[in-house]
Amino acid sequence: MQEIRFRLSLTAAEFLAFYQGAAREVVTKALDGRTLRFPAAVLRPHVLHNGVQGVFALHYDDQNKFTELVRISD
Numbered sequence: 001m002q003e004i005r006f007r008l009s010l011t012a013a014e015f016l017a018f019y020q021g022a023a024r025e026v027v028t029k030a031l032d033g034r035t036l037r038f039p040a041a042v043l044r045p046h047v048l049h050n051g052v053q054g055v056f057a058l059h060y061d062d063q064n065k066f067t068e069l070v071r072i073s074d
Helices: 012-019 040-046
Strands: 002-010 025-029 035-039 052-060 066-073
Touching (some): 025 040, 035 066, 040 052
Antiparallel strands (some): 002 052
16 A cells, blocks of 8 residues: 655635535645645545644555545644
8 A cells, every 4th residue: 555645724615615516626735745636525534623634644556546545643
């Protein structure tokens, strides 16, 4: 299993655009500088009253398919 770590800070209002379908993907920079693009739906388990905040590890398999998203710190 491979992983990419990134920091994300989305307010509840910003995440609402993803939830309502106005945006389907999140594009952000990984901590190592790579550009990362993934479906917004994988963030749903991590949404709190203030949005989505923290450092995350996105895990993927050898075929570059998403396997899980883990919050590693706030």
